[in-house]
Amino acid sequence: MTELLNMMIIDGLSFALPLFIMAIGGIYSEKSGITNLALEGFQGVGAFTGAFAAVFLAQSMTGALPYYVSFLCAIIGGGVFALLHALLCIRFRANQVISGVVMNILAMAMTTFLTKRINAAVFGHAGNKFLLGTSARFTVPVLSDIPVLGAVFTDVYPFEVIILVVAVVMSYVLYRTPFGLRLRACGDNPHSVDAAGVDVNRVRSVAVVISGCLSGIAGMSFAYSISANFSADIYLGYGYLSIAALIFGNWTILPAFGACLLFGLARSGGTVLIQQLGLPSSYNDLVRILPYVLTLVLLIFFSRSNRSPRALGEPYEKGKR
Amino acid sequence: MNEQEFIVEMRGITKRFPGITANDGVSIQIRKGEIYAILGENGAGKSTLMSMLFGMIEPDEGEIFIRGKRERIDSPRRATQLSIGMVHQHFRLVSNYTVAENIILGMEPEKKCGPFPMVDIAGANAKVAALSERYGLQVDPTDVIEDLNVATRQRVEILKMLYREAEILIFDEPTAVLTPQEIAAFLDIVRGLRDQGKTVILITHKLEEIKQVADRCAILNRGKLISVMDVASSTTSDMARMMVGHEVSFSTPKAPPHFGSPVLRLENLTVKNAAGFNSVNSVSFEVRAGEVLGIAGVSGNGQNELADAIAGLQRCHGGKIILNGRDISNLSIRERVEAGVAYIPEDRHNVGLVLDFTLRDNLMLKQYYRARFAHRHVMDEIAFDEYGKELIGRYDIRSNQGDATITRSMSGGNQQKAVIARELDLKTPLVVFMQPTRGLDAGAVSNIHRQIIAERDRGAAVLLISLDLDEILDCSDTIAIIFQGHINKIAPAASLTVEEIGLYMMGVKGGEAA
Numbered sequence: 001m002t003e004l005l006n007m008m009i010i011d012g013l014s015f016a017l018p019l020f021i022m023a024i025g026g027i028y029s030e031k032s033g034i035t036n037l038a039l040e041g042f043q044g045v046g047a048f049t050g051a052f053a054a055v056f057l058a059q060s061m062t063g064a065l066p067y068y069v070s071f072l073c074a075i076i077g078g079g080v081f082a083l084l085h086a087l088l089c090i091r092f093r094a095n096q097v098i099s100g101v102v103m104n105i106l107a108m109a110m111t112t113f114l115t116k117r118i119n120a121a122v123f124g125h126a127g128n129k130f131l132l133g134t135s136a137r138f139t140v141p142v143l144s145d146i147p148v149l150g151a152v153f154t155d156v157y158p159f160e161v162i163i164l165v166v167a168v169v170m171s172y173v174l175y176r177t178p179f180g181l182r183l184r185a186c187g188d189n190p191h192s193v194d195a196a197g198v199d200v201n202r203v204r205s206v207a208v209v210i211s212g213c214l215s216g217i218a219g220m221s222f223a224y225s226i227s228a229n230f231s232a233d234i235y236l237g238y239g240y241l242s243i244a245a246l247i248f249g250n251w252t253i254l255p256a257f258g259a260c261l262l263f264g265l266a267r268s269g270g271t272v273l274i275q276q277l278g279l280p281s282s283y284n285d286l287v288r289i290l291p292y293v294l295t296l297v298l299l300i301f302f303s304r305s306n307r308s309p310r311a312l313g314e315p316y317e318k319g320k321r
Numbered sequence: 322m323n324e325q326e327f328i329v330e331m332r333g334i335t336k337r338f339p340g341i342t343a344n345d346g347v348s349i350q351i352r353k354g355e356i357y358a359i360l361g362e363n364g365a366g367k368s369t370l371m372s373m374l375f376g377m378i379e380p381d382e383g384e385i386f387i388r389g390k391r392e393r394i395d396s397p398r399r400a401t402q403l404s405i406g407m408v409h410q411h412f413r414l415v416s417n418y419t420v421a422e423n424i425i426l427g428m429e430p431e432k433k434c435g436p437f438p439m440v441d442i443a444g445a446n447a448k449v450a451a452l453s454e455r456y457g458l459q460v461d462p463t464d465v466i467e468d469l470n471v472a473t474r475q476r477v478e479i480l481k482m483l484y485r486e487a488e489i490l491i492f493d494e495p496t497a498v499l500t501p502q503e504i505a506a507f508l509d510i511v512r513g514l515r516d517q518g519k520t521v522i523l524i525t526h527k528l529e530e531i532k533q534v535a536d537r538c539a540i541l542n543r544g545k546l547i548s549v550m551d552v553a554s555s556t557t558s559d560m561a562r563m564m565v566g567h568e569v570s571f572s573t574p575k576a577p578p579h580f581g582s583p584v585l586r587l588e589n590l591t592v593k594n595a596a597g598f599n600s601v602n603s604v605s606f607e608v609r610a611g612e613v614l615g616i617a618g619v620s621g622n623g624q625n626e627l628a629d630a631i632a633g634l635q636r637c638h639g640g641k642i643i644l645n646g647r648d649i650s651n652l653s654i655r656e657r658v659e660a661g662v663a664y665i666p667e668d669r670h671n672v673g674l675v676l677d678f679t680l681r682d683n684l685m686l687k688q689y690y691r692a693r694f695a696h697r698h699v700m701d702e703i704a705f706d707e708y709g710k711e712l713i714g715r716y717d718i719r720s721n722q723g724d725a726t727i728t729r730s731m732s733g734g735n736q737q738k739a740v741i742a743r744e745l746d747l748k749t750p751l752v753v754f755m756q757p758t759r760g761l762d763a764g765a766v767s768n769i770h771r772q773i774i775a776e777r778d779r780g781a782a783v784l785l786i787s788l789d790l791d792e793i794l795d796c797s798d799t800i801a802i803i804f805q806g807h808i809n810k811i812a813p814a815a816s817l818t819v820e821e822i823g824l825y826m827m828g829v830k831g832g833e834a835a
């Protein structure tokens with residue numbers, strides 16, 4: 001029994017944390033006033049860049065270095081791709097929902113195409129994935145012996161630690177620094193920010209790029225855990241799930257963390273249940289929809305009380321009265 | 322002349338917008354430490370002129386001198402550096418932030434959290450509290466903006482300027498949204514600011530206020546500077562005449578009323594607000610054909626809910642609304658329009674108009690579905706155009722591009738004319754006016770008052786709800802005073818004195834409703 005509980009916690013966390021860091025990215029973007037449905041695409045492009053770097057470096061290197069470099073590259077890849085969303089939404093005032101959807105379609109098409117080309121041209125073999133293998137894990141001695149909670153310190157992926165550190169830093173920046181204060185103000189009343197002499201569009205651009213960087217971390221984490229490779233399989237809707245999480249979290253970081261945990265545990269709990277009932281593994285696909293079903297149910301309860309940032313989705317025009 | 326004497330000098334300022342010259346060679350000079358008023362009809366270019374001083378837009382021609390030095394003010398940031406501050410017609414506050422957070426935004430005091438910088442909220446609160454104390458503004462730095470009333474929000478905007486050490490303070494129609502008591506308090510604050518050495522520029526339509534606080538007054542008409550008057554030596558009617566170019570009467574001429582049968586009858590009408598509190602509490606009265614019933618009261622005593630309930634924007638929770646003998650309390654808004662209710666709402670931006678529609682389409686909003694304008698559910702564009710042009714002509718609605726103007730770009734006065742044209746042209750037996758002249762210039766006010774009387778003389782029942790007691794006294798045949806959701810007193814206008822009405826409004830007298 002404890003075995004099962006441990007498994008649920010370990011798998012739940014390793015799914016929840018990447019979702020969480022991506023949701024923080026979404027919060028940055030939406031709190032600044034830019035609707036962001038593009039998280040899905042951002043994490044895919046991040047995973048693609050990171051996976052390419054990892055495979056490339058693995059040719060000449062061993063050890064942990066390619067692992068960490070791949071995360072760095074995923075951050076850069078996600079961020080650069082997000083610039084496109086920023087450009088469309090801010091500079092050209094495109095409809096933000098449409099731009100987000102286009103980003104997702106573009107990301108998927110572009111990365112699957114490039115993966116095949118790169119495999120052929122650089123690595124000299126045909127294939128539509130970058131094989132990574134799952135990341136190594138570690139267990140913290142002593143702490144992992146605590147009953148139940150010990151599972152939190154058991155079989156931890158290194159990226160989970162990276163995510164927690166980044167999450168703490170990003171929360172600090174959003175809620176404690178002048179930049180964060182201005183960013184959150186941009187999503188409520190950009191005119192007040194402009195009147196205070198701060199460039200609204202610059203703040204928003206930075207926020208969108210940050211959402212790309214954080215999504216890159218998430219994508220790379222999924223690639224190293226759930227799929228063990230980079231392929232089109234990375235686009236399974238995790239980005240949308242993190243959007244759901246940030247909405248349930250009322251656009252604030254800590255409650256969004258709660259939502260992510262709930263999604264993670266729903267998913268791992270379902271897997272455990274199916275194993276327990278001895279159902280064929282094809283039922284695992286059924287389990288994957290659990291978080292989404294949960295989303296539907298939660299929507300019913302949260303839609304009314306949650307309030308999106310007031311200026312969300314509106315391009316900022318200076319002279320507008 | 323000594324250059325140093327003027328803290329602000331604008332020379333030959335011209336600003337054009339598509340189809341209109343908003344400012345045409347305007348030159349003004351403002352002395353340090355004076356209260357300088359700017360007066361002009363709606364659309365005269367007052368806000369435009371001040372937006373240029375604050376760097377929101379740049380002039381096409383002309384020069385600006387600050388403290389004798391020529392400056393190019395290309396952004397509010399630059400204006401702030403030159404210690405110019407502005408409170409806009411629509412406040413610019415972050416609704417979910419505290420007072421202090423709003424004030425420090427863009428100039429945050431910092432402290433260190435270990436090696437990392439962070440916003441010093443405690444320090445900000447202390448500093449804001451001190452400033453508020455010094456200028457007598459009575460604002461708690463930790464209150465959240467959305468919980469504050471308009472007058473307090475305005476004081477937050479003032480603190481925002483003071484925090485940035487502004488010396489030149491620009492106010493764009495600061496009193497349009499305030500109640501009489503709040504206005505008095507505001508004028509005291511302005512005097513206090515001047516006494517502490519600040520220069521104040523005040524855009525307002527209320528001549529009384531200019532008379533009370535201003536030292537000098539510039540008058541704009543259709544973008545041109547007409548004259549600069551010394552306030553102490555001129556009367557309000559001088560100023561009004563200068564502004565519109567002809568004599569303005571402050572009271573509306575009206576013939577004795579001819580009352581007909583009752584058109585609107587309220588029976589124990591009760592309306593609850595979101596919190597479940599009875600904002601309108603068992604109100605009963607009648608309005609007869611050919612009668613203007615004015616409802617006076619201090620803001621927030623149930624006026625909005627009363628008007629919205631009659632128009633169908635809010636549900637009634639008890640009692641009946643009877644129009645010409647028919648109970649309309651449960652009808653939809655459109656059914657009420659068809660039954661004969663016209664409504665000029667208080668909030669023209671959010672309720673009265675769709676700001677991003679053209680003027681023509683806004684004029685059509687209550688009739689587009691009628692047989693004249695729609696055939697088999699398809700809109701008849703030609704009929705729209707004709708009708709739009711007709712109303713624009715008849716009600717003298719001025720805009721840059723005729724019926725195709727996007728309503729948002731129109732001046733406040735003309736937006737209001739559009740709402741009034743749309744509603745009055747329905748020629749309904751009942752017309753409800755809610756604060757019809759808020760933010761309008763003296764000329765426009767007197768026009769609307771004349772229209773109210775014309776409606777009455779046409780035989781309509783008119784319900785006029787206003788916070789402006791002068792307006793109520795000027796137009797009404799019968800006056801009702803609302804206090805905490807009750808009608809405290811209802812009597813023929815001639816039988817009440819201003820002092821009496823004041824006492825009923827404050828709830829000092831009352832409980833003897835007819």
Ligand SMILES: Nc1ncnc2c1ncn2[C@@H]1O[C@H](COP(=O)(O)OP(=O)(O)OP(=O)(O)O)[C@@H](O)[C@H]1O
Nearest residue numbers: 338343363364365366367368369730731732733734
């Ligand atoms: N951004 C803009 N684009 C187009 N036209 C504009 C713009 N801003 C102002 N105008 C036009 O310039 C003229 C002057 O407008 P302004 O807002 O300065 O008038 P105002 O004197 O402040 O009037 P009010 O008393 O109604 O506030 C108006 O006709 C208005 O429609």
Ligand SMILES: [Mg+2]
Nearest residue numbers: 367368410493
């Ligand atoms: Mg104005």
